Amino acid sequence: MPADHSAPVTGGRTPTVIRLLVLATFVVILNETIMINAIPNLMTSLDVTERAAQWVSTAFMLTMAAIIPTTGWFLQRVTTRRAYAIAMGVFLAGTALSAIAPSFAVLLLGRIIQAGGTAVMMPLLMTTLMTVVPEHDRGRVMGNVTLAISVAPAMGPVISGLVLQVGSWRWLFVLVLPIAGAVTWFGLRHLDNIGEPQAGAIxxxxxxxxxxxxxxxxxxxxxxxxxxxxxxxxxxxxxxxxxxxxxxxxxxxxxxxxxLLDMRTLLSATYTKALILMSVAFLAMLGSMILLPLYLQNLRGLSPLQTGLLVMPGGLAMGLLGPTIGKLFDRFGGRVLVIPGSVGVSLALAGFTQISMSMPYWQLLGLHILLMISLAAAFTPVFTLGLGALPPHLYSHGSSMLGTLQQVAAAFGTALVVTVMSARSTSLVESGTDAVTAHLDGMRLAFGVSAVLSLVVIVMAILLPNRADSPEHAAVEPEARTPELVKD
Structure with a gap:
């Protein structure tokens, strides 16, 4: 029988349902970046071009962007356990198919199926958290969530670098399969349903x-x-x-x-500001995640594994500080964290505009750690403030919209920095500048564009309230309102 979640969760204890969902989310998000280092291996093993091999990451991102908008509707129509079972079951099927893929087409299909399961997990985690955790404790619990969603992408390239040193790309899926299977089994044994599913045709x-x-x-x-x-x-x-x-x-x-996706979430001014801040901050983060490896590997001659190890401390710092930042948010509110965090993002990106062939690695490491810590200081409070300003029946739609715009921001950030960098370096080469200097200048300009865009993050941080507004029920007409979740 599902447990009774009508009683508030006491402070200092993360609900079991959240712990289980965080663990599962960590496992599935890890796979979003785990194939980055495997491109050369795939080209040789499956006899494909580099452009084709890049699709193992592009297809994953495309599938996420296409499916996430439907998750708000989906999560209101099924129980927590069923949503979890479907998401992890689909992810496991995709992982198994990828591991045994006899051709590149089958591998690509496996990655698409994997992404289908991953797309459900983040909105499921966020919606459940906002439903079962009282407002006064959300910062601390959201901090634990930040650990999963920030450390996983940072660890992907490092883990794949280590595995590819000793084995083929198939081991990236073979090793994940039993872990994901154990997480799924454990979750289904201990996961309780939160709320009642609602009727409604798609x-x-x-x-x-x-x-x-x-x-x-x-x-x-x-x-x-x-x-x-x-x-x-x-x-x-x-x-x-x-x-x-x-x-x-x-x-x-x-x-x-x-x-399918309730636009009334945007009637909340706080949620809309949080959405803009998160999207631009995510754009800046993804831009740096693309540029820094290109600089370290193509210009400084580091291996993929060395590159992964250099950027790993920043990802770990971001994740490990998440719980502390969450506790500070619960105690002092958001502005004391979000405003310095947004300034730190701009300063770190401005620092990267000074890259050279002789910049010490400790300076690069310091700038990357500053960027990751600053993003952590912003992400945890902004997630909590934005979703906290919505009435409960819009939590799933708010999580879905946030996840969708993150995928769009990731694609836009990647396109922007690569286009700016390539256009600048090509122009300089044509005018007679040597290739290394031209590429460096192109990267500096791309980092500069990201730094300028990050000023939007500072503006939104200043406009955000210190605490979440009361859920803006008045923004939704009662007769048009979707029935609220009824807890077991």
Whole structure:
């Protein structure tokens, strides 16, 4: 029988359901970055080009972007246990298929299936956390969540670098399979249902518009190159048009049925500010995650494993400080963390504009740690403030929208820095500058663009309140409101 979660969770103790979901989320998010170092291995093993091999990461990101918009509706229609079982079951199937893939096409299918399970886990974790954890304790618990979602992407390249030193790319999936299986089994034994599922048919056209719209947008952004702008721009424009149709469809469904993604989340000023801050901060973080390995490997001659080890302390610092930052948020509120954190992001990115062929590695390490710690100081409070400003029946939709925009921001950040860097370096080479100097200058400019964009994060940080506003129920007409979760 499901446990009774109607009683508030006492401070100082993270609910078992959250611990289980954090563990599962860590395992599935790890796979988003675990294939980054495997491209050369794949090219040799499966006889594919570098451009084709890159699809093992691109397809994962595209699938996430296409599926996450549907998770808000999905999580309101199934029990917690069923959502968990489906997400982990799909992830396990994709992992097993990838491990035994006889061809690149089958591997790509396995990665797409993996991403389908991963897409559900983050919104499920966030929605459950906001439902079972009282407001006064959310910062601490959200800090533990930050540990999982920040350390996992940082550890992916490091783990893959170690594995690829001694084995083939298949071991990246073979090793994950029993861990994910054990996590799934343990979770299903101990996980309780939170709330009651609601009735409501899915709007098929909304699913199509969301998948094609967000998928096209992310795909188009991932294809931008200095010598290939027109075609990606047309794909992005088509994606934006389909997303506009999707939004109009959701606005209509809010009056007549069940929207796939409830736009009434944006009526909360605090949530909207948090959404903008998180998206731009994520863009800046992903931009640096792309540029720094390129600089360290292509210009400084480090191996993928050495690069992973150099950036690992920043990811670990970000994750390990998460719980402490969460406790500080519960005690002092968000502004004391978010404003210094946003300033730190800008300072770190500005510092990276000074990279050279002789910059000491300890300076690079220090700047990366500053960036990661600053992002941790911003992410935990902003997640909590933004979702905390929504009424409970919009938690799943708020989590879904946040996850969707993170994928779009990741694609946009990658496209932006690579395009700026390539355009600048190509221009300098054509004017007679040597290749190394041109590439360095291109990277400096790309970091500079990221630093300028991060000023938006500072502005949003100043505008955010210190504590979450009362959920803005008034923004949603009672007759149009989706029934709230009924806890067991």
């Amino acid at each position: 709007d098929v056209s909304s699913v199509g518009f969301a998948a094609l719209g967000f998928g096209s947008l992310v795909y188009g952004l991932s294809k931008f190159e200095p010598d290939n702008v027109t075609t990606p721009a047309l794909i992005v424009a088509a994606g934006v048009a389909l997303i506009a149709i999707f939004v109009l469809r959701q606005l209509r469904l809010q009056r007549t049925g069940s929207p």
